Amino acid sequence: MTTMYELTSVSKVYHSGTRTVEAVKGVDLTIDDGAWIAIRGRTGHGKSTLLNLLGGLDRPTSGQLKLDGRDLGRLSDAELTRVRANAIGFVFQTFNLVPTLSAAENVEAALIPLHISGAAERRRRVAAALDSVGLADRARHLPSELSGGQQQRVAIARALVKEPKVLLADEPTGNLDEETRDEIIALMEKLWRERGLTLILVSHDGAVVRRAQRLAVMTRGHLALRS
Amino acid sequence: MFFFTYLARELRRRLRQAIFIALGLAIGVGLVLTVTAAAAGVKNAQAGVLQGLYGVGTDITVTGAAPSPPKGLSGPSSGKGTQITMGPDGAQICTDGKCHALKNGYTIDNLGSASYSPISAASVSKVAALQGVTAAAGGLLLTDNQTTISSTPTQPTSFTVDGADISKPKLGPLSQAAVSSGRAFTAADANKNVALVDKNYAASKGLKVGGTIKIGGTAFTIIGLVAQAEGSSPPNVYVPLARAQAVATSGPTGGSLKNDINTIYVTAAKSTDLATVQHEIAKLLPTAQITTPSSLASQVTGSLTSAAKLANDLGKWLSILVLIAAFAVAVLLTMAAVARRVREFGTLKALGWRGGRIIAQVMGESLAVGILGAAVGVGLGFAGAAIINAIAPSLSATLTQPTGLHMMTPNGAISPTTSHTVSVPMYASVGVTAISVAVVLALAGGLLAGAFGSWRIGRLRPADAIAKVG
Numbered sequence: 001m002t003t004m005y006e007l008t009s010v011s012k013v014y015h016s017g018t019r020t021v022e023a024v025k026g027v028d029l030t031i032d033d034g035a036w037i038a039i040r041g042r043t044g045h046g047k048s049t050l051l052n053l054l055g056g057l058d059r060p061t062s063g064q065l066k067l068d069g070r071d072l073g074r075l076s077d078a079e080l081t082r083v084r085a086n087a088i089g090f091v092f093q094t095f096n097l098v099p100t101l102s103a104a105e106n107v108e109a110a111l112i113p114l115h116i117s118g119a120a121e122r123r124r125r126v127a128a129a130l131d132s133v134g135l136a137d138r139a140r141h142l143p144s145e146l147s148g149g150q151q152q153r154v155a156i157a158r159a160l161v162k163e164p165k166v167l168l169a170d171e172p173t174g175n176l177d178e179e180t181r182d183e184i185i186a187l188m189e190k191l192w193r194e195r196g197l198t199l200i201l202v203s204h205d206g207a208v209v210r211r212a213q214r215l216a217v218m219t220r221g222h223l224a225l226r227s
Numbered sequence: 228m229f230f231f232t233y234l235a236r237e238l239r240r241r242l243r244q245a246i247f248i249a250l251g252l253a254i255g256v257g258l259v260l261t262v263t264a265a266a267a268g269v270k271n272a273q274a275g276v277l278q279g280l281y282g283v284g285t286d287i288t289v290t291g292a293a294p295s296p297p298k299g300l301s302g303p304s305s306g307k308g309t310q311i312t313m314g315p316d317g318a319q320i321c322t323d324g325k326c327h328a329l330k331n332g333y334t335i336d337n338l339g340s341a342s343y344s345p346i347s348a349a350s351v352s353k354v355a356a357l358q359g360v361t362a363a364a365g366g367l368l369l370t371d372n373q374t375t376i377s378s379t380p381t382q383p384t385s386f387t388v389d390g391a392d393i394s395k396p397k398l399g400p401l402s403q404a405a406v407s408s409g410r411a412f413t414a415a416d417a418n419k420n421v422a423l424v425d426k427n428y429a430a431s432k433g434l435k436v437g438g439t440i441k442i443g444g445t446a447f448t449i450i451g452l453v454a455q456a457e458g459s460s461p462p463n464v465y466v467p468l469a470r471a472q473a474v475a476t477s478g479p480t481g482g483s484l485k486n487d488i489n490t491i492y493v494t495a496a497k498s499t500d501l502a503t504v505q506h507e508i509a510k511l512l513p514t515a516q517i518t519t520p521s522s523l524a525s526q527v528t529g530s531l532t533s534a535a536k537l538a539n540d541l542g543k544w545l546s547i548l549v550l551i552a553a554f555a556v557a558v559l560l561t562m563a564a565v566a567r568r569v570r571e572f573g574t575l576k577a578l579g580w581r582g583g584r585i586i587a588q589v590m591g592e593s594l595a596v597g598i599l600g601a602a603v604g605v606g607l608g609f610a611g612a613a614i615i616n617a618i619a620p621s622l623s624a625t626l627t628q629p630t631g632l633h634m635m636t637p638n639g640a641i642s643p644t645t646s647h648t649v650s651v652p653m654y655a656s657v658g659v660t661a662i663s664v665a666v667v668l669a670l671a672g673g674l675l676a677g678a679f680g681s682w683r684i685g686r687l688r689p690a691d692a693i694a695k696v697g
Contacts, residue, residue, distance in 0.1 A: 057577055058690040078581070085579020092693065096574040100236035105229070112229055113579035158578070 252600025260608020338443025390471025409451030597673020
């Protein structure tokens, strides 16, 4: 089993006026390729900050954060953008779909940075991604015409259409009812198994985190692994 | 193509805002176009007036200096020359100090070089020989003043007479006159008492071909009527230069003009030579007035001048203000739109979109709004020009010149002036250059708005963008 993430003494400090907030404090963590780890914790304890660091959306203030052997903290902005475009898929709590674009176009938006030549190839991949989340018949619908669960399925299709190594999900079921939550988690588990993804999921919902292989808990910026 | 799909969808989503920004730019652009069209119309009208005043084919007009009032004007019979004095005891005419009473009803008819001092006729060939001059012709611009003596001061009636060099028909005011009835001058007319009369003046005075007109007390046969460009202030009557020299005096108090002219019409080889030629003529004739089209323009008054001022000053600043306001509104609304889309742009950055690609998307949207603004603005500009043409009153141009008469009245000395007022049609038209400038302005407005929005996107960190709403 190869290592996907290797975090050594990773900290993240924010400055807000005269106030300094250490959101992530000296986190050491190793995540194997193809693993599913859930991160649990109370609101404001650094879960989302850690996820942003793992996703290359932010840089650690100190420590080393390696993704597939590359230290994300040392990459240039352009290189970090390329890593996000190629290797990482994101799923957000609020879905974050572009409201003016249809489901298919939202999924296609993830392919734009990859410069895939040929509209036909892009359409094929978009159709396959939507089919994999069971929304082949909703391709032309706008987000406002879809239910919350369907919107999150589109967001999952958008994250997976570029065939990333890692899927990062920040409270993916936070805005869904219980039944839909179970459907979404089941779908993510299925895709994780089928595609051999490394899945890192942040949630405060016990029913969700129990499905993961490993559980980590964030408390005031510190990460502790649970069995 | 994804770029255009996204652009079109986004514009459709905030259609009202896009229309509002586009309309703001359109109003600014439309106003610029309308003002430019009006200014161009006024400029063309001015050019028409100046061309008429100036003479076709003439680059420089040289005239004798304006004569000053004769000495002794402050009292009767106190100086040399001829003076007319009106007083409680009636009118009297004094010549070289000798005075004679004038009966009421007596008409004094004097053809004089009222506005300009004489220049030697020999100067024409000297000017023609200057480097850079292609042709020069002499002329006598005269005023025929007719004053009827009465117990109360009355304004003299006058008409203008041009002594034209008929051997050089392409220079001077006569060059733009077309014979409407009768015939033109021929070489055989050089020493005959014959006249061409302006068609409109003839109509107002009941003059006809074959009839006569008294000029300086001499009867001239009218051989033709001439139509002259509307908007010009043409002479009322043309006579051969030699006859004008024989009949005219250098003002009511002056001597003969037999070997004199008071105007030289000059054509330069190149427009770039004008300054040099002007300088050379000034050296040759130091007291003469040298007039170019630009210097003549400053002498014209009337609603045409007011319109020009209005278009150039108020119109220009109004357009600039509206454009600035439109640009400001476009910038503020675009920045507000970008602020509302922080999560969207943050998500795109998370998906791996480069900042430049997102900026291009926003710039594209702003540019599309700018194009819409330009298109509507050009339409508004044409509409504005059409409205001006439909409702604008006819403009007038007035050129005031001294008659050369100096009269004493119980209330003091008066030096009557003569003024030519012409009605000038104004046609506001939208030119290709103006359209190009307007389109560039609208696009610049759109791009400026996009640039401010892009500046905000450039500062956006994806984590912040997502955290802001997540």
